[in-house]
Amino acid sequence: MITEYAVMNEASPDPEVIGRAGRIIKEGGLVAFPTETVYGLGGDALNPESSRRIYAAKGRPSDNPLIVHVCRLEDIELIVSEIPPQAQKLAEAFWPGPLTMIFKKSDLVPKETTGGLDTVAVRFPSNRIAQALIDAAGGFIAAPSANRSGRPSPTVAKYCREDLDGRVEMIIDGGEVGIGLESTIIDLTEGSPIILRPGYIGRKMLEEVLGKVEVDATLITPDSGIAPKAPGMKYRHYAPRGELVILEGESDKVIEEINKAAAFNAEHGMKTGVLCTDETKDLYRADSVKSAGTRSDELSIARALFRILREFDDEQIDRIYAESFSGGNLGQAIMNRLMKAAGHRTVRPGDGEKLPL
Numbered sequence: 001m002i003t004e005y006a007v008m009n010e011a012s013p014d015p016e017v018i019g020r021a022g023r024i025i026k027e028g029g030l031v032a033f034p035t036e037t038v039y040g041l042g043g044d045a046l047n048p049e050s051s052r053r054i055y056a057a058k059g060r061p062s063d064n065p066l067i068v069h070v071c072r073l074e075d076i077e078l079i080v081s082e083i084p085p086q087a088q089k090l091a092e093a094f095w096p097g098p099l100t101m102i103f104k105k106s107d108l109v110p111k112e113t114t115g116g117l118d119t120v121a122v123r124f125p126s127n128r129i130a131q132a133l134i135d136a137a138g139g140f141i142a143a144p145s146a147n148r149s150g151r152p153s154p155t156v157a158k159y160c161r162e163d164l165d166g167r168v169e170m171i172i173d174g175g176e177v178g179i180g181l182e183s184t185i186i187d188l189t190e191g192s193p194i195i196l197r198p199g200y201i202g203r204k205m206l207e208e209v210l211g212k213v214e215v216d217a218t219l220i221t222p223d224s225g226i227a228p229k230a231p232g233m234k235y236r237h238y239a240p241r242g243e244l245v246i247l248e249g250e251s252d253k254v255i256e257e258i259n260k261a262a263a264f265n266a267e268h269g270m271k272t273g274v275l276c277t278d279e280t281k282d283l284y285r286a287d288s289v290k291s292a293g294t295r296s297d298e299l300s301i302a303r304a305l306f307r308i309l310r311e312f313d314d315e316q317i318d319r320i321y322a323e324s325f326s327g328g329n330l331g332q333a334i335m336n337r338l339m340k341a342a343g344h345r346t347v348r349p350g351d352g353e354k355l356p357l
Contacts, residue, residue, distance in 0.1 A: 003165050005157075007173040010034070013132045017172070022136025024169045025050070030057055032146035032160040033133050034174035035125040037098045037183050037199070038153040038306070039160050040069070040143030041168065042133065045079075048112040051142055057167045060149040065115035066142040067100050067183075068122050071134040079109050079120060079140065084188050086210055093209045096126035098183040098200045113142045119189050129174045145182060146171075152238045152306040152341065155180045159310050180303035181333050186213070198336050200302070202329035238341035240309040242273065242317040246342050248324040249350035255283050257349040258321045262286040264357045265319055273317035275308055277301070280323065288315050298330035305334060309341060321355070 006017045021031045028050050031042045041058065043050030045068040054066060070076060073091060076083065080103035087101050105120035114120050125131065134141050145153040148163040157173035164171065184199030186206065194214045195203060206213045247254040262272040262285055272286040281291040290308045293300025312320055322342070325334045339346075347353045 001166050001169070003161070003168055004170040005161065005173065006170065007157075008129060010128050010174050013129045015132075018129075018132045018136050021133055021170050021172060022138070025133075025137035025141060028053070029169040030054060030167075031133065031137075032154075032157070032164055032168055032171040033130055033143075034157070034172065034177055035069075035127045035130045035143075036178045037125075037181060038155055038177055038179075039146040039157060040130070040141075041146035041160075041164065042069070042137070042141040042143040044137065045069075045113050045140040045142035046108060046110065046138075048110040051110065051112040054142060054144065057164060058144060058147070058149045060144065063115045064144075064149075065117060065119075065121055066113050066144055068109065068113065068120055069130065069134055069141045069143050070122060070124050070139060071131045072139065073124065075139050076103075076122060079106050079122065080104060081106050086193055087188050089209050090186070090206070091124070094201055094205075095124040096131070097124070098126075098179055099123065100183045100185040100197075102185065102187040102189055102196070104189055119187075121185060123183055127174070127177075129172060133172070150239050152240060152309040153182060154310075155303065155306050176303075178303070179299070180306060181330075181337060184333070187216075198333040200299075200330060200333065202332065204329055238306065238309065238337050239343070240317075240320060240341065241313045242320045244309075244320040244322060244342040244345070245355060246322045246324055246338060246346045247349060247355075248326075248346055249348045251280060251323075253349040254323060255280060257347070257355055259285050261319070261321065261355040261357060270318040271316060273312040273315070273320040275305075275312075275320060275322035277323065277325075286321075288312065288317055292325075295325075298325075298334065301325055302330055302334055305337060 008014045043054045100121050100123040109120050146160040154160045155177045160171050179200050184201040185197040187194045196216050265272045273288040274284045274286045278291050278294045292304040
């Protein structure tokens, strides 16, 4: 398959290219496209074969649900069996935007799209290219992130191309995304609203609209028999090719431990990467030291995270050491992604723990 590659500006989506991309999706094909969070891999949400193709293109387990993207609020009534009052409040506050809500699905949505579940995840993106494409494709696009399963989500189109060239009909390059982390997911089907995946819209923001909101504390492991209710809950995600470890605790001890490990790696022919911030970048001695931004601007870190993990792959880094970024509202979402990328491997040098050498 030859993949068409089209470049456009979000401020003025090309109607001819958008129309062609919409036809591809209506005919059962796949199109990678930008959203405000990360790039998505879109297929017809109401076509079971399209969902199968998405799973195959990504190498994604078929019990990992897909998110259905819409471009009109009124269209939601067609794909869900009921819209609770909480959803109406959230839609008024955050849609279009980086929030996904889980509803009980209608019969119109095939279980191939929902990972076999009776619930459906729905989002209304704010990116104008995404909105135009959804409209051109018939109003319902199923779209996980546009990468091979388990790899860091793409925030620029070149990484869609790296993972999916020859596997999809079209890639739309709309430039770098604005947020860099996937949408917040909130479940509205179990009584109390529950956050299943943290994102740009945090718990505090949600509680200002709904009152009390719970956070799912269950870690679903790969050998669990529990079906994941939202993307990213069960399988390892976002992983670079190099071994990634997160270091937590006092900054001076973290820096000392990373520099010792980098020196050891160099002696044994391994390349070291360090993921840090502006505040500490000049204190590391490694093959590749990359700052995700300043700790005073969490959005800068969120936007840079997946790109940096991809760049370490480009540089063939063997071992990656990351500072911990836990902190405010967005810090929780950043650490959620980073912990999954590292397979939950953490070290606390201040407690006497050492990096594996």
